[in-house]
Amino acid sequence: MLPKLFFGYYAVVIIVLSLLVVTRKNPVHSVMWMLLLFFHIAGLYLFLNAEFIAAIQIIVYAGAILVLFLFVVLLLNLREELLIERFIGTWPTALVISVSLLILVIRAIQDMALAPPGNHSVDAIQAETHTVALGKILYTDYLFPFEIASVVLLIAIIGALVLAKRKMRSPQ
Amino acid sequence: MIATAFALGALVVGSIFRLKRPYAEKLMPYESGNPPVGEPRQRFSVKFYIIAMLFVVFDVEAVFLYPWAIVFDKIGLYAFIEMVIFIVILFVGYIYAWKKEAFVWD
Amino acid sequence: MPEFVMPDLAPVMPEIVMTILALVTLIADIIFKRKETLAILSIASVVLVFFVLFGTPFKTTFNGMFIADGYSLFFKLIFLLNVVLTVLISMRYLVIERVNFGEYYSLILFATLGMMLMASAGDLIVLYLGLELMALSTYILAGFITYDMKSNEAAMKYFLLGAFASAFLLYGISMIYGLTGTTDLNAISEYIILNGLTANPVVMLSMILFAVAFSFKIAAVPFHMWAPDAYEGAPTSVTAFMSVGPKAAGFAVLGRVFLIAFGSVRMDWSAVLIPIAILTMGVGNIVALSQTNIKRMLAYSSIAHAGYALLGIIAGTGEGLASVMNYLLIYAFMNIGAFAVIIMLRTEGFKGDTITDYEGLAKSHPLAAALMLVFMFSLTGIPPTAGFMGKLYIFMSAVYAGYTWLVVVAVIFSAISAYFYLRIVMYMYMREPKESVSLAATPALGIALAITAAAVIIIGVLPSAVVSFARAAVAGF
Numbered sequence: 159m160l161p162k163l164f165f166g167y168y169a170v171v172i173i174v175l176s177l178l179v180v181t182r183k184n185p186v187h188s189v190m191w192m193l194l195l196f197f198h199i200a201g202l203y204l205f206l207n208a209e210f211i212a213a214i215q216i217i218v219y220a221g222a223i224l225v226l227f228l229f230v231v232l233l234l235n236l237r238e239e240l241l242i243e244r245f246i247g248t249w250p251t252a253l254v255i256s257v258s259l260l261i262l263v264i265r266a267i268q269d270m271a272l273a274p275p276g277n278h279s280v281d282a283i284q285a286e287t288h289t290v291a292l293g294k295i296l297y298t299d300y301l302f303p304f305e306i307a308s309v310v311l312l313i314a315i316i317g318a319l320v321l322a323k324r325k326m327r328s329p330q
Numbered sequence: 331m332i333a334t335a336f337a338l339g340a341l342v343v344g345s346i347f348r349l350k351r352p353y354a355e356k357l358m359p360y361e362s363g364n365p366p367v368g369e370p371r372q373r374f375s376v377k378f379y380i381i382a383m384l385f386v387v388f389d390v391e392a393v394f395l396y397p398w399a400i401v402f403d404k405i406g407l408y409a410f411i412e413m414v415i416f417i418v419i420l421f422v423g424y425i426y427a428w429k430k431e432a433f434v435w436d
Numbered sequence: 437m438p439e440f441v442m443p444d445l446a447p448v449m450p451e452i453v454m455t456i457l458a459l460v461t462l463i464a465d466i467i468f469k470r471k472e473t474l475a476i477l478s479i480a481s482v483v484l485v486f487f488v489l490f491g492t493p494f495k496t497t498f499n500g501m502f503i504a505d506g507y508s509l510f511f512k513l514i515f516l517l518n519v520v521l522t523v524l525i526s527m528r529y530l531v532i533e534r535v536n537f538g539e540y541y542s543l544i545l546f547a548t549l550g551m552m553l554m555a556s557a558g559d560l561i562v563l564y565l566g567l568e569l570m571a572l573s574t575y576i577l578a579g580f581i582t583y584d585m586k587s588n589e590a591a592m593k594y595f596l597l598g599a600f601a602s603a604f605l606l607y608g609i610s611m612i613y614g615l616t617g618t619t620d621l622n623a624i625s626e627y628i629i630l631n632g633l634t635a636n637p638v639v640m641l642s643m644i645l646f647a648v649a650f651s652f653k654i655a656a657v658p659f660h661m662w663a664p665d666a667y668e669g670a671p672t673s674v675t676a677f678m679s680v681g682p683k684a685a686g687f688a689v690l691g692r693v694f695l696i697a698f699g700s701v702r703m704d705w706s707a708v709l710i711p712i713a714i715l716t717m718g719v720g721n722i723v724a725l726s727q728t729n730i731k732r733m734l735a736y737s738s739i740a741h742a743g744y745a746l747l748g749i750i751a752g753t754g755e756g757l758a759s760v761m762n763y764l765l766i767y768a769f770m771n772i773g774a775f776a777v778i779i780m781l782r783t784e785g786f787k788g789d790t791i792t793d794y795e796g797l798a799k800s801h802p803l804a805a806a807l808m809l810v811f812m813f814s815l816t817g818i819p820p821t822a823g824f825m826g827k828l829y830i831f832m833s834a835v836y837a838g839y840t841w842l843v844v845v846a847v848i849f850s851a852i853s854a855y856f857y858l859r860i861v862m863y864m865y866m867r868e869p870k871e872s873v874s875l876a877a878t879p880a881l882g883i884a885l886a887i888t889a890a891a892v893i894i895i896g897v898l899p900s901a902v903v904s905f906a907r908a909a910v911a912g913f
Contacts, residue, residue: 273617
């Protein structure tokens with residue numbers, strides 16, 4: 159009962175917060191709701207015994223990425239931004255599409271038969287702690303994606319500098 | 331517990347029952363009695379964005395180091411080589427950013 | 437815990453070499469002041485990777501995450517060719533647009549690395565990372581002219597809709613992972629068959645989400661909205677690059693995921709893909725009729741070509757897949773060739789990207805007009821050009837698979853497309869030049885045009901070599 163209540167709380171709050179994020183007129187308010195949203199998602203990870211991911215959620219998302227969001231929001235001209243209509247004209251279409259997608263997902267989920275747990279069942283992870291289990295699998299079986307991730311991060315550095323560094327951009 | 335409830339309760343009750351009569355002068359930010367000039371928020375320089383972006387990238391790199399350090403003794407030499415490759419790739423990005431004067435403020 | 441075993445690195449060698457050379461190019465940007473050095477360096481890198489590629493054994497490594505086979509080899513050849521041709525047409529163009537920066541070349545190499553990973557992905561995680569690597573690099577390239585609002589708009593739209601597609605892809609991956617407990621393509625297929633899940637709605641939903649995500653990447657209707665703006669606003673050389681590479685990579689993963697992981701539900705996904713293919717051919721060809729900007733027209737043309745290529749996937753046979761690969765290779769030649777002519781018209785102070793700029797080109801520059809004529813004929817699919825052969829093989833494979841009515845639809849739309857391609861030809865040959873157009877011809881551009889035009893004609897006359905190569909590539913699939 160208690161776990162269900164716990165999960166229900168997080169699920170409902172996450173949905174409400176997501177709606178608040180996308181409907182606020184002031185982008186700074188959106189970002190602030192998003193901060194709360196990230197904390198609740200971290201709570202959900204904790205609830206799933208994934209304490210390392212929960213910590214990362216707080217450090218990377220709530221810490222670093224949210225600051226990035228704020229900087230971008232502060233690059234906007236907020237005085238004009240607040241006068242702009244909150245939704246563009248096509249929002250009824252978007253609503254219809256999202257609701258039909260939701261119905262489709264709910265319909266499909268009812269037939270979800272979870273695959274049997276592999277080597278990493280909840281008990282196995284609890285026995286050796288989540289971080290160790292993650293580390294073992296990330297640096298052996300998932301070595302290849304791990305190395306690709308470094309190249310993706312490198313692209314982020316190049317992209318930030320190419321697109322935002324004005325000095326390099328002046329016509330020669 | 332009771333003390334917390336009492337403190338919060340007082341705030342909540344107060345916010346419900348207190349008189350609210352906002353008018354233009356009252357909502358104005360207080361700047362030593364003068365009418366406020368300009369926006370409270372200034373437009374930020376794009377330089378902040380670059381710094382934040384670089385921070386995110388190296389933050390994620392550090393995140394990968396954490397589970398690596400924990401399981402390092404279990405995997406051994408290969409784990410070391412893996413991480414060296416990972417860091418070298420990002421180090422190239424670091425040199426690039428350095429030479430493109432990403433860390434110079436002006 | 438099982439002991440860590442050193443994975444076999446031989447099959448991944450082309451990717452490793454590509455990564456190292458892309459990093460070298462990035463560092464070389466700091467060292468060399470003349471950016472033409474980087475262009476030569478990147479072509480040399482690609483040639484080196486080309487030779488490594490042919491020495492690579494056909495094997496699976498990293499627990500099935502990476503597959504080196506004939507299929508991936510063929511796609512990687514398209515990607516490498518794409519780099520060589522793009523770099524050749526970029527060198528002078530970047531100077532004219534005043535964005536001659538070294539990052540351009542390393543970003544092209546990194547995007548190509550992402551495509552190579554996609555073509556070889558045997559696991560959904562590698563597929564996703566490869567796709568993001570390709571997409572992120574291409575977004576930056578699309579916004580490379582940072583002082584130009586249109587280029588910014590292109591990057592913005594491409595990025596937003598690309599991120600949207602990634603979300604769909606991840607949602608599809610999470611669904612199928614929840615159901616089967618694996619992200620390995622072969623294991624997913626086995627699990628679905630062993631547990632009799634072929635009619636399970638979760639499999640259907642996941643398959644639809646994958647179809648949506650890949651449709652974004654190949655710019656299929658109704659997920660094509662980003663393409664016209666992104667193609668028009670992006671630097672022309674980047675438009676050429678992203679109309680060939682990411683599209684081919686999208687087809688590579690589409691083929692592998694749908695024919696392997698979802699192989700057991702083929703009837704269901706062909707029911708999803710058939711309307712997409714018809715819409716894609718229809719909207720692409722009909723909207724292209726009213727375009728006045730040639731880059732925008734070629735964007736719609738590129739949408740339409742994705743529709744033709746989808747027919748080969750819908751056929752679902754090895755022959756169909758081979759004809760798609762053959763078509764994508766031919767498309768690389770004819771499309772980059774057409775963009776090379778467009779780039780040649782771009783000079784200081786003259787954009788040269790509206791269709792009326794081509795009026796009377798045959799009088800002022802007969803060779804350029806003749807080359808454009810070859811590429812337009814090929815894009816229409818008029819024999820004896822390669823475009824005709826490409827379409828012929830695709831249509832034949834679809835007919836053999838029993839989709840004759842679909843081929844009839846495709847042929848009708850193909851006939852409509854003749855109107856807007858041949859309008860360019862008509863403008864070039866039947867009209868008088870309004871103003872004198874000068875060309876920004878360089879040796880590099882000349883080489884690119886020579887390669888593409890020769891390939892379009894040679895493959896058109898002697899298609900058997902390429903086709904049998906594509907068939908052999910699919911044999912080990």
